């Protein structure tokens with residue numbers, strides 16, 4: 205069996221598709237198979253390769269994008285529509301036809317009513333019930349891969365940190381890990397610990413923001429007000445520790461850019477104490493507010509089978525029975541030296557996604573405490589060797605799920621870099637989760653997924 | 663729930679006064695407009711946010727303006743859902759080719775008089791994404807920009823200062839869309 209067919213057979217046997225991406229004249233495939241990442245590149249001088257999307261739905265949008273970006277044709281894929289490239293006639297996009305009596309369509313976006321990223325949602329409804337949702341994305345396609353190609357490592361690291369701003373630490377970490385794998389260097393222990401502190405702060409800030417925002421979309425703004433205060437406290441602590449509220453550009457290839465001073469350590473101690481004092485009351489508030497529970501329970505159910513097939517990462521997968529966390533497996537330092545649990549629920553509804561976030565907030569607080577208690581002394585960065593070429597990969601657990609990143613380095617510059625946001629595999633599932641729900645529950649469902657537009661659109 | 667509300671009432675408020683920043687490195691007027699804008703806007707500002715190609719970092723900090731610490735509505739600032747209700751278009755990100763049309767339409771849907779505030783490094787000149795073949799450039803490449811707020815992303819405090827510049831007399835540098843400042847201060 206040739207390697208490509210072998211990969212396809214592993215996929216059919218239950219391996220998880222991590223990503224499919226292009227380069228000029230080459231297509232790449234990465235799988236998560238039995239806890240290990242496997243990568244395969246296939247030359248396609250004729251710009252053609254056999255479509256995976258024809259059999260595995262999770263590959264469809266990835267293949268459409270590789271065609272838009274590099275002209276690689278997935279032979280056998282029925283969906284010939286472009287995805288990231290809106291072309292010269294942006295309105296001419298043919299949505300999939302929906303047939304039936306008494307159906308009506310509601311177009312929403314790309315510009316939404318709040319401070320939100322742009323994307324278009326085409327709802328087909330029967331009365332109030334959504335019978336089909338089809339999303340159209342790509343509005344914030346900035347050409348990240350093209351800008352990366354040929355960029356110096358330092359500049360590319362900054363770009364990686366801006367693929368999806370809410371996950372800037374996770375992306376910078378994925379980029380740094382991939383560079384380090386490609387060049388065969390290891391960052392000093394203190395840098396590894398500081399990276400994890402930043403990553404957990406990022407997770408805390410986002411989960412706190414999301415818990416509040418989901419409840420707000422259920423009409424319960426009290427939670428938003430309180431959660432937003434806690435989120436702000438996290439961002440301020442991050443600023444006090446690392447000099448930037450979102451901690452952009454603090455994780456760099458080779459280590460970290462700033463050390464944690466004693467002032468920062470006390471700020472983190474105060475933050476942990478504050479969250480400990482305030483958060484449990486908010487959890488009780490959520491749990492005991494019947495009107496809110498009525499909105500979140502049984503709403504937007506994502507079935508476990510779909511979550512598994514798509515390899516849905518993060519909260520979305522874990523709320524639908526997918527017991528996966530990249531920090532644990534394949535795993536990376538320092539998490540192998542720390543104690544934490546990965547919460548998993550089976551209901552797959554908005555409520556389950558809120559509870560996973562709640563439990564992960566608690567876990568992150570525990571991790572921060574351990575990280576501070578065991579912070580090793582020493583240097584915070586190693587020099588990178590200049591010159592060597594190589595390829596590297598990383599799978600990093602951001603707050604939204606596992607970020608996969610692959611890159612090739614030549615002459616001290618990035619030759620090619622592909623980053624797959626968890627949203628790639630989550631957006632299509634939102635379309636499944638909303639089916640049969642009333643349209644008024646869409647904001648609630650959407651917020652409970654909280655997929656990234658920028659991370660997906662690249 | 664009653665307990666939470668009661669506790670909230672009894673605790674001291676968290677909202678902080680904005681610092682008088684007057685930092686020309688952060689807020690840059692594209693033209694001398696403060697007198698004009700003050701007269702027309704009075705003491706309130708309705709802001710329509712639009713993401714023209716941001717990484718969503720700028721959005722996060724705009725969101726933060728609503729939290730108890732910054733509480734933007736104290737100052738007469740509010741985000742509105744419809745461009746028809748907006749005085750100001752707060753635009754973030756480099757303008758992608760795919761968002762150009764939506765950005766233009768949103769601006770066109772706003773009634774006169776209207777102002778455009780470009781938020782963050784990307785909105786100013788494309789930032790790290792400048793030169794991308796699938797982008798148009800900063801907001802200024804597509805719309806007339808009245809004010810730039812620098813930062814990547816600007817902090818909520820920077821944003822507050824920027825928006826208040828439209829309402830209150832204060833100092834701001836006047837610059838060009840290329841990023842270099844003219845050095846002339848709009849002294850008030």
Ligand code: SF4
Pocket residue numbers: 366369715716717718719720754755756781782783784785789813814815816
């Ligand atoms: S200015 Fe910075 S934070 Fe804002 S959109 Fe650009 S990269 Fe993101």
